[in-house]
Amino acid sequence: MPLDTSTYALAHLRLDGRRWSELRRIHGQISTQAAADGSAYFEQGNTKILCTVTGPQEPKRGVEVEMNVAAFSGMDRKKRARGDKRVQEMQYTIASAFQSTIFTHLYPHSTITLNLHVLSQDGSLLACALNAATLALIDAGMPMSDYVSACTVASAPSSDQTLDEQDPLLDLNGLEEQELPFLTVGTSGEEGKVLVLLMETRVQVARLEAMVSVGLDGCRQIRGILDGVVREHGRKVLESRVS
Amino acid sequence: MVNGTAKPPGLAFSRETFAKLTPAPFLHAHLQQPEPIRPNGRSLDAFSTPTIHTGSLSHSNGSAVVRLGDTAVVCGVRAEILLASDIPHPPGDDISEDDLVERLGLLVPNVELSTGCSPDHLPGSPPSTVAQALSYRILSLLHTSNLIKPGDLRIQYTEPATEDDLPDEGPKIVMKAFWALYIDVLCIALDGNPFDAAWAAVISALKSTRLPRAWWDPDREMIMCSPLAAETHGLRLDDIPVASTFAVFGTGSALKQRSEAESWVLADPDGFEEDVCNETVTAVVRSDGGGVGSVTRLEKSGGGAIGKAAMGRCSHMAQQRWREWQGVLHGG
Numbered sequence: 001m002p003l004d005t006s007t008y009a010l011a012h013l014r015l016d017g018r019r020w021s022e023l024r025r026i027h028g029q030i031s032t033q034a035a036a037d038g039s040a041y042f043e044q045g046n047t048k049i050l051c052t053v054t055g056p057q058e059p060k061r062g063v064e065v066e067m068n069v070a071a072f073s074g075m076d077r078k079k080r081a082r083g084d085k086r087v088q089e090m091q092y093t094i095a096s097a098f099q100s101t102i103f104t105h106l107y108p109h110s111t112i113t114l115n116l117h118v119l120s121q122d123g124s125l126l127a128c129a130l131n132a133a134t135l136a137l138i139d140a141g142m143p144m145s146d147y148v149s150a151c152t153v154a155s156a157p158s159s160d161q162t163l164d165e166q167d168p169l170l171d172l173n174g175l176e177e178q179e180l181p182f183l184t185v186g187t188s189g190e191e192g193k194v195l196v197l198l199m200e201t202r203v204q205v206a207r208l209e210a211m212v213s214v215g216l217d218g219c220r221q222i223r224g225i226l227d228g229v230v231r232e233h234g235r236k237v238l239e240s241r242v243s
Numbered sequence: 244m245v246n247g248t249a250k251p252p253g254l255a256f257s258r259e260t261f262a263k264l265t266p267a268p269f270l271h272a273h274l275q276q277p278e279p280i281r282p283n284g285r286s287l288d289a290f291s292t293p294t295i296h297t298g299s300l301s302h303s304n305g306s307a308v309v310r311l312g313d314t315a316v317v318c319g320v321r322a323e324i325l326l327a328s329d330i331p332h333p334p335g336d337d338i339s340e341d342d343l344v345e346r347l348g349l350l351v352p353n354v355e356l357s358t359g360c361s362p363d364h365l366p367g368s369p370p371s372t373v374a375q376a377l378s379y380r381i382l383s384l385l386h387t388s389n390l391i392k393p394g395d396l397r398i399q400y401t402e403p404a405t406e407d408d409l410p411d412e413g414p415k416i417v418m419k420a421f422w423a424l425y426i427d428v429l430c431i432a433l434d435g436n437p438f439d440a441a442w443a444a445v446i447s448a449l450k451s452t453r454l455p456r457a458w459w460d461p462d463r464e465m466i467m468c469s470p471l472a473a474e475t476h477g478l479r480l481d482d483i484p485v486a487s488t489f490a491v492f493g494t495g496s497a498l499k500q501r502s503e504a505e506s507w508v509l510a511d512p513d514g515f516e517e518d519v520c521n522e523t524v525t526a527v528v529r530s531d532g533g534g535v536g537s538v539t540r541l542e543k544s545g546g547g548a549i550g551k552a553a554m555g556r557c558s559h560m561a562q563q564r565w566r567e568w569q570g571v572l573h574g575g
Contacts, residue, residue, distance in 0.1 A: 033313075033315065033431065033432045034313055034432075035313050035361070035432050035433075035434055036432070046301045046302075048299075048300070050431060052359065052431075052432075054359070054362075066359060066366040066367065068355075068358050068359075068366055068429070070317070070319060070355075070427060070429050071319070071321070071353070071425070071427040072300060072302065072303040072306070072319025072320070072321050072425075072427050073300075073302060073319075074302060075302060077321040077323065077425050077427075079353075113359070115358065115359035115366060117317075117358060117429065117431060119300060119317060119319075119429075120300050120301055120302055121302070122301065122302075
């Protein structure tokens with residue numbers, strides 16, 4: 001167990017040198033592909049996702065999400081079968097999150113398609129996909145109620161310390177996700193309305209509230225980063241127009 | 244002021260409408276000008292400048308992202324161990340080195356186009372004929388060019404001398420396993436000429452591939468790999484072949500005289516030009532020892548508009564392209 005070593009209790013530093021509330025290196029870029037209506041590239045540590053948006057198009061299906069996980073993205077080379085249930089569930093979760101955020105009433109009878117390409121996986125896959133999709137939709141000019149930002153939170157490693165002293169961990173990488181119980185939370189807006197909350201592992205109920213509140217704070221930080229990326233791009237576009 | 248002096252109002256279409264309605268005459272109108280220029284602004288012989296980034300993927304042994312015009316392609320190389328004991332019919336000693344890689348299937352390229360890269364390639368569908376053909380062309384080019392040396396992919400074990408060995412026999416070297424390279428090419432955006440972009444991505448990713456140091460542990464009876472980055476080795480790639488694709492736009496038809504037909508060769512076609520042209524030529528060039536490259540492969544399909552002279556011009560342009568690529572591959 002990567003965190004159950006004595007070093008965590010001593011210095012409270014995770015394997016990659018982060019503290020419990022620190023996010024990984026996050027980098028985002030929008031308008032990466034000229035051909036698509038909207039495109040974005042988002043990295044959270046070593047998890048790298050590319051998202052493109054096309055639409056609105058003719059048949060009415062609301063928001064459709066297609067996720068392609070590249071064979072070279074994970075630790076083992078694995079060619080995903082087309083009907084992979086885990087990928088389908090993630091697609092559905094992302095689609096329903098954006099169904100409620102995008103003003104689809106402005107586009108009746110049409111489909112908005114999101115294509116996510118996972119180039120490298122190292123934890124927080126669903127969260128990174130939601131963030132990349134938000135940036136791509138903003139690049140496409142889709143009217144939405146607010147940014148959708150997401151992150152993962154794990155319950156603190158079990159030890160002899162009392163419940164109050166254990167801090168939940170923010171933004172997990174691949175190793176931490178395999179070892180600790182964690183949840184993914186996605187919020188919309190500055191005040192943090194929860195859109196997505198996914199938890200597939202068991203955790204003590206008493207720790208849940210702390211995890212969710214740390215998650216909401218993490219989402220607020222990520223929202224700030226997404227906003228920064230969009231504003232920076234907007235500034236560049238304006239500068240190139242003026243000059 | 245009676246007849247015909249007032250001209251009927253002409254239909255004024257925007258460029259995009261004209262291109263959508265009648266793509267072939269649109270292209271023809273561009274090429275017929277005294278200074279022919281293509282709709283994307285390039286001249287007939289101009290290739291798009293490639294941008295290559297290697298080594299950005301952390302889980303792959305080698306990776307490259309290539310942008311050629313508006314076509315963007317990501318390639319990842321993963322190396323997996325193939326134990327010699329798992330090979331059902333091991334090749335005998337008489338097999339030549341060049342055939343070993345092909346016989347054992349140590350290179351497995353796969354081009355994935357069904358990613359939503361263009362409206363013709365929607366995700367979720369099985370590989371189209373275009374994708375299958377691209378994978379096969381890359382595989383056959385890798386084999387015929389002998390780009391990868393089998394020595395780089397071997398994991399050998401030198402058996403220690405025992406009492407039974409004769410004193411003048413050298414140490415016995417046993418082939419214990421091989422590295423199999425899975426080369427996955429993912430097309431992110433497609434705007435014509437997938438072959439050139441995919442091949443560029445494959446060679447850049449192979450150039451950046453690092454294989455860990457592996458050895459056979461006789462006590463545990465398995466292959467062990469060293470996790471240290473300093474002990475990795477790259478692949479020896481001399482003579483990297485460079486591919487250049489051309490599309491031929493012709494105005495010939497069954498209704499016209501053969502001599503009336505005109506044709507133009509367009510280097511590095513984009514999506515619009517590929518849809519309008521039937522004929523394509525691909526020339527692969529690699530070095531021949533001097534500074535001038537030599538053509539190692541010539542593929543042509545589609546129509547019959549171009550003859551020997553035009554093919555000669557294509558190979559000449561491909562050689563020039565090869566010279567430009569030497570700078571990109573060895574400098575960048």
